[in-house]
Amino acid sequence: MTTRVLQAWNGEAVDRGDVPVLPVEEFQQIVADAVTSGARVSSLAGRADGDRTRVTAVLADDALGRLSLLSTRVGSSWPSLAAECPSVQAFEREIFEQFGVRPEGHPWLKPLRFEPPHVPGIDPWGRIARPSTIPGDYPFFRVEGEEVHEVAVGPVHAGVIEPGHFRFQCHGEHVFTLEIVLGYQHRGVEPLLLGGPDRRTVTLVESVAGDTSVGNAIAHANAVEALADYQIPARASVLRGVALELERLANHVGDLGMLAGDVGFLPTASYCGALRADFLNSLAEICGNRFGRGLVVPGGIRFDLDAAAAGRLADKVQKAWEQVEGASRLFFESPSVRNRLDGTGVVSRETCTELGLVGPAARACGVSRDVRRDHATGVFRFLHIPTVTGETGDVFARAWVRRLEAERSAEFVMRQLRSLPGGPVRAPCPPPRPDRLVVSLVEGWRGELCHVVETDETGRFARYKLVDPSFHNWMGLAMALRSEQISDFPLCNKSFNLSYCGHDL
Amino acid sequence: MDGIPGILQFRAGFGRQTVAYPEGPARFPERFRGLPVLDPSAGDGGRAGAAVCPTDAVRDPGAPGMTIDLGRCTFCGLCEEASPGAIRFTRDYRISGRTREELRVDGRAPLLAAKLDEKARSLFGRSLRLRQVSAAGCNGCEAELNASGNIQFDMSRFGVAFVASPRHADGLVVTGPVSANMREALLRTWEATPAPRLVIAVGACACSGGIFRDSPVQSNGMPGVPEIPVDLWVAGCPPHPITFIDGVLRLLGRVEGDRLQLAGTGIVEAG
Numbered sequence: 001m002t003t004r005v006l007q008a009w010n011g012e013a014v015d016r017g018d019v020p021v022l023p024v025e026e027f028q029q030i031v032a033d034a035v036t037s038g039a040r041v042s043s044l045a046g047r048a049d050g051d052r053t054r055v056t057a058v059l060a061d062d063a064l065g066r067l068s069l070l071s072t073r074v075g076s077s078w079p080s081l082a083a084e085c086p087s088v089q090a091f092e093r094e095i096f097e098q099f100g101v102r103p104e105g106h107p108w109l110k111p112l113r114f115e116p117p118h119v120p121g122i123d124p125w126g127r128i129a130r131p132s133t134i135p136g137d138y139p140f141f142r143v144e145g146e147e148v149h150e151v152a153v154g155p156v157h158a159g160v161i162e163p164g165h166f167r168f169q170c171h172g173e174h175v176f177t178l179e180i181v182l183g184y185q186h187r188g189v190e191p192l193l194l195g196g197p198d199r200r201t202v203t204l205v206e207s208v209a210g211d212t213s214v215g216n217a218i219a220h221a222n223a224v225e226a227l228a229d230y231q232i233p234a235r236a237s238v239l240r241g242v243a244l245e246l247e248r249l250a251n252h253v254g255d256l257g258m259l260a261g262d263v264g265f266l267p268t269a270s271y272c273g274a275l276r277a278d279f280l281n282s283l284a285e286i287c288g289n290r291f292g293r294g295l296v297v298p299g300g301i302r303f304d305l306d307a308a309a310a311g312r313l314a315d316k317v318q319k320a321w322e323q324v325e326g327a328s329r330l331f332f333e334s335p336s337v338r339n340r341l342d343g344t345g346v347v348s349r350e351t352c353t354e355l356g357l358v359g360p361a362a363r364a365c366g367v368s369r370d371v372r373r374d375h376a377t378g379v380f381r382f383l384h385i386p387t388v389t390g391e392t393g394d395v396f397a398r399a400w401v402r403r404l405e406a407e408r409s410a411e412f413v414m415r416q417l418r419s420l421p422g423g424p425v426r427a428p429c430p431p432p433r434p435d436r437l438v439v440s441l442v443e444g445w446r447g448e449l450c451h452v453v454e455t456d457e458t459g460r461f462a463r464y465k466l467v468d469p470s471f472h473n474w475m476g477l478a479m480a481l482r483s484e485q486i487s488d489f490p491l492c493n494k495s496f497n498l499s500y501c502g503h504d505l
Numbered sequence: 506m507d508g509i510p511g512i513l514q515f516r517a518g519f520g521r522q523t524v525a526y527p528e529g530p531a532r533f534p535e536r537f538r539g540l541p542v543l544d545p546s547a548g549d550g551g552r553a554g555a556a557v558c559p560t561d562a563v564r565d566p567g568a569p570g571m572t573i574d575l576g577r578c579t580f581c582g583l584c585e586e587a588s589p590g591a592i593r594f595t596r597d598y599r600i601s602g603r604t605r606e607e608l609r610v611d612g613r614a615p616l617l618a619a620k621l622d623e624k625a626r627s628l629f630g631r632s633l634r635l636r637q638v639s640a641a642g643c644n645g646c647e648a649e650l651n652a653s654g655n656i657q658f659d660m661s662r663f664g665v666a667f668v669a670s671p672r673h674a675d676g677l678v679v680t681g682p683v684s685a686n687m688r689e690a691l692l693r694t695w696e697a698t699p700a701p702r703l704v705i706a707v708g709a710c711a712c713s714g715g716i717f718r719d720s721p722v723q724s725n726g727m728p729g730v731p732e733i734p735v736d737l738w739v740a741g742c743p744p745h746p747i748t749f750i751d752g753v754l755r756l757l758g759r760v761e762g763d764r765l766q767l768a769g770t771g772i773v774e775a776g
Contacts, residue, residue: 162647184686185686199557207715207717210644277657312771327515
């Protein structure tokens with residue numbers, strides 16, 4: 001990487017004037033070279049800059065634990081990099097949708113989440129004059145041929161689940177392609193965050209994805225604290241780590257149960273459904289809410305535990321974990337289960353790297369990336385959780401990686417609850433300083449949560465970019481379905497368990 | 506032990522998981538926040554609490570008619586922290602009502618949803634099939650609705666269950682602020698549900714838009730969708746599974762009266 005980028009660490013605020021503004025060609029060359037040499041695009045986002053759009057890239061070098069920041073100014077179009085770097089395809093569509101910057105030569109330019117433009121006077125999809133809902137107004141990819149048929153699922157689809165539309169091109173049971181249309185969940189989170197921080201900010205961030213309340217709240221708090229040059233007390237840092245790992249445990253254990261349900265293995269489905277609640281209830285013991293809402297705020301955390309209560313909570317987690325071990329052993333040691341998981345929904349390591357997948361979905365392909373290790377902040381700078389990888393990239397690997405990760409998280413939670421450092425858990429955090437920029441990454445249970453926050457000359461949020469791990473990973477699910485049987489879709493979908501609203505914002 | 510014997514052995518050790526509610530108590534953590542109790546004459550009368558509320562749920566602080574609109578409340582507890590004495594959350598999990606207005610509480614009486622009329626109870630009282638529609642819900646409410654069916658809360662022991670198709674349903678459970686991009690899908694799902702049908706709005710977003718209120722790309726929840734009448738409003742962010750189940754059972758007349766079935770967990774203690 002050249003010196004024409006600004007280097008920063010996760011959670012390190014920089015002066016926003018120090019982010020270099022490069023000519024488009026040079027900007028794109030640096031992004032392409034970085035991706036070729038193993039870096040990832042954590043964020044690529046626009047904001048209005050006079051009559052042009054300022055695009056800022058965050059490139060993550062996981063091996064060095066370093067982030068590179070660079071930007072460029074573009075007009076109504078720029079050349080697309082997506083054919084060369086597929087991991088930017090959704091980012092380029094987002095910038096087109098929000099700011100009208102057309103990526104010329106994009107291999108599949110189509111709406112991302114059907115959100116209204118962020119700047120007036122543009123109409124990228126020609127929808128302003130006739131607003132309509134998504135499915136009827138969408139040019140699906142179609143396979144033509146004798147006996148080829150199309151299957152449409154959603155947005156309201158079976159189960160108590162968020163809406164999305166899935167369009168399969170099939171020949172009998174065989175799936176040629178799956179096209180995923182999202183955007184139904186769009187609530188306008190990013191515009192609502194502008195001008196903050198204010199009394200709504202923390203609750204909004206917790207509601208980006210309800211199953212990742214703790215992860216997003218920590219990413220937000222880390223960002224605000226960095227913008228204010230403030231460091232939280234050690235006890236708060238450890239308890240934040242405990243909450244983040246409890247969130248991971250609850251979701252991973254819940255996912256094992258749902259996977260068991262999808263292959264018809266009811267014992268583990270039932271047990272894990274109940275055991276998941278033990279971890280959610282542990283969060284509620286700390287803060288009153290099963291999803292950890294209201295716990296993490298800039299400045300620390302709002303609730304503390306005395307030593308006796310922390311010990312009892314550790315015992316509760318230990319007991320629950322021992323039962324998860326038993327319930328998951330039944331599952332993974334059952335030949336009929338393994339027969340359904342092995343070799344189903346394979347994503348190759350090459351595809352994973354090209355698409356820039358993150359989290360357990362990437363680790364299941366043997367790609368070892370984990371923000372807790374690669375870009376450590378908070379408690380993870382001095383207390384390490386081993387990173388788990390699989391190798392087969394199939395449903396089995398995604399399930400097994402979750403099982404092993406949950407074990408590491410349980411060990412971490414028990415150990416920390418039994419040896420919490422002393423001191424306060426909260427102190428007043430000063431307001432963010434003006435004209436700064438920070439990248440805040442957190443390894444949520446689905447993977448990397450990325451918050452890129454810029455303040456204006458008064459210290460208010462001038463741009464708040466959120467990248468949910470699902471933003472990277474939905475394309476992974478589409479690829480996993482190729483040449484699969486359509487009846488394995490629920491199983492594959494659950495093995496990724498991606499967020500609709502995290503993507504749709 | 507492998508195979509079926511192993512499964513049975515594990516099952517025997519796992520024990521009964523289903524909560525005792527409604528015959529016995531449900532366990533709630535000490536810090537769980539349910540129905541608030543207000544005292545406008547204590548402390549600052551709730552003024553600081555009203556000022557920090559993320560959703561403007563605290564109304565008329567300091568006045569005798571002070572209320573909290575539970576349809577907006579996210580139960581973050583910031584008002585309680587800012588106005589000790591004036592606002593206090595109890596663990597009363599019963600926070601659903603038959604009308605949107607009922608959710609605006611002064612904390613002087615429990616909030617108990619009234620039952621349906623006799624004809625509706627005879628139709629739905631022993632078997633209620635629901636189709637869930639997430640209209641931009643964040644997966645918090647959806648996750649708790651899923652949990653309502655797990656072996657702990659086991660809603661199906663009351664004959665209440667979620668089904669895949671609106672054509673098979675007796676009603677809809679709507680979550681989320683109703684995004685512009687989901688509005689038509691919600692209307693079409695409702696139209697596909699055969700009458701007579703019930704509609705239950707779950708969570709702060711469905712009751713008012715919640716934290717997304719006044720964002721231009723949503724409808725401020727079900728009050729912004731007048732085409733669809735709502736029979737039960739369930740507060741919370743998200744509502745606890747017991748809150749949802751209790752609301753449904755009261756609607757069906759299967760739980761009545763003012764008996765609070767509440768127990769502690771013994772992990773974090775009061776103080």
